[in-house]
Amino acid sequence: GAVVSQHPSWVICKSGTSVKIECRSLDFQATTMFWYRQFPKQSLMLMATSNEGSKATYEQGVEKDKFLINHASLTLSTLTVTSAHPEDSSFYICSALPLGEGDGYTFGSGTRLTVV
Amino acid sequence: EDQVTQSPEALRLQEGESSSLNCSYTVSGLRGLFWYRQDPGKGPEFLFTLYSAGEEKEKERLKATLTKKESFLHITAPKPEDSATYLCAVRLNTGFQKLVFGTGTRLLVSP
Numbered sequence: 001g002a003v004v005s006q007h008p009s010w011v012i013c014k015s016g017t018s019v020k021i022e023c024r025s026l027d028f029q030a031t032t033m034f035w036y037r038q039f040p041k042q043s044l045m046l047m048a049t050s051n052e053g054s055k056a057t058y059e060q061g062v063e064k065d066k067f068l069i070n071h072a073s074l075t076l077s078t079l080t081v082t083s084a085h086p087e088d089s090s091f092y093i094c095s096a097l098p099l100g101e102g103d104g105y106t107f108g109s110g111t112r113l114t115v116v
Numbered sequence: 117e118d119q120v121t122q123s124p125e126a127l128r129l130q131e132g133e134s135s136s137l138n139c140s141y142t143v144s145g146l147r148g149l150f151w152y153r154q155d156p157g158k159g160p161e162f163l164f165t166l167y168s169a170g171e172e173k174e175k176e177r178l179k180a181t182l183t184k185k186e187s188f189l190h191i192t193a194p195k196p197e198d199s200a201t202y203l204c205a206v207r208l209n210t211g212f213q214k215l216v217f218g219t220g221t222r223l224l225v226s227p
Contacts, residue, residue, distance in 0.1 A: 006159070034214060043203060044160070044217045093159050097213060105150070105215060107159035 002028045002098045006108025013084055013115055021079045021111045023094030029074035030096035035067075038091040038110075050077045084115040118143040120206055122218035129194055129225050137189040137202055137221045145209025149187050151180050152203045154220070160203055163189075194225045 003026040013019050023033055031052050036044040048064075050056040050071035058064045066088075068080040077096075081088055093110040119142045129135055141149065148167050152160035164173045166182040173180050177198065179190040189202055201222045205215040 004159075032213070041222075043219045044205075046214055046216070049214055091157075095159075095215075104162065104165075106162070107152075110157065110159045112157065 002096070002104060002106040004094060004096050004106045004108040006094055006111055008111060009109060010112040011114070013113070015085055015115055016083055018080055018082045019084055019113060021081075021092055021094075021113075023077045023079070023096070023108050025075045025096045025098070025106075028096075028098040030077075030098060031074060032097045033071060033077040034095040034097075034105075035069060035077075035079050036093045036095065038093060044093060047079075081113065084113070086115045089113055089115045118206070118208060118216050120204060120216050120218035122202075122204055122221050124221060125219065126222040127224070129191075129223070131195055131225055131227050132193045134190070134192045134194070136191070137223070139187040139189070139204035139218055140185060141187075141204075141206050141218075142185075143206050143208060143216070146206055147209050147213070148207040149182055150205045150207065150215065151178075151187070151189055152205065154201045154203055156201075163202075191223070194223075196225045196227050199223055199225045 005024045007022045033050045035047045038044050047062045048056045048058045050069045052071045056069035071077040094108045121140045123138045151163040154160045164180040169184045171182050177192050181188045201220045203220045205217045
């Protein structure tokens with residue numbers, strides 16, 4: 001089945017620094033990938049939709065200059081949290097929609113970001 | 117506004133005690149309702165997709181059903197390994213096929 005690999009699984013960074021999270025589709029091509037954020041005991045909140053070769057579409061209230069998304073190939077999307085602050089600490093999860101499949105959204109294993 | 121609501125928020129069952137989880141939705145255009153299982157610190161794991169009212173799907177001890185306004189996830193004779201958070205999500209009839217998730221039900225099955 002379709003597999004999405006997400007790295008790193010956890011990261012600790014200092015306030016003011018930037019962190020990059022990678023999301024790779026291992027055995028399929030994904031024209032569309034989704035980035036979610038999840039706070040403890042809460043559900044997944046969609047942050048943005050990234051499309052290969054074009055600009056990402058951000059959800060209302062998500063700062064596009066803070067959360068930079070790049071989807072340069074059909075198998076890789078990256079999320080960069082710029083100038084991170086403690087309130088950015090959260091669980092970030094990516095998802096991909098395999099090309100040609102009607103459903104079957106595949107999720108990565110998530111990245112736990114802690115900003116100190 | 118598109119909304120997905122799950123109940124109960126948390127559920128504790130004894131092993132073998134069957135129950136149902138509810139997912140109610142109000143969306144402008146539905147293109148599928150999804151059920152996922154999420155273990156702590158992990159990404160969601162796909163369980164089912166339902167497309168039309170009256171549709172049912174089963175997998176081991178789980179059975180999902182769909183009406184025009186809600187979906188149920190029935191758990192028959194649960195085991196401790198069924199303990200997890202169960203999420204439902206709806207795919208909207210918009211360009212990017214994004215999912216809107218419900219709040220989730222945290223299930224704990226005690227031996």
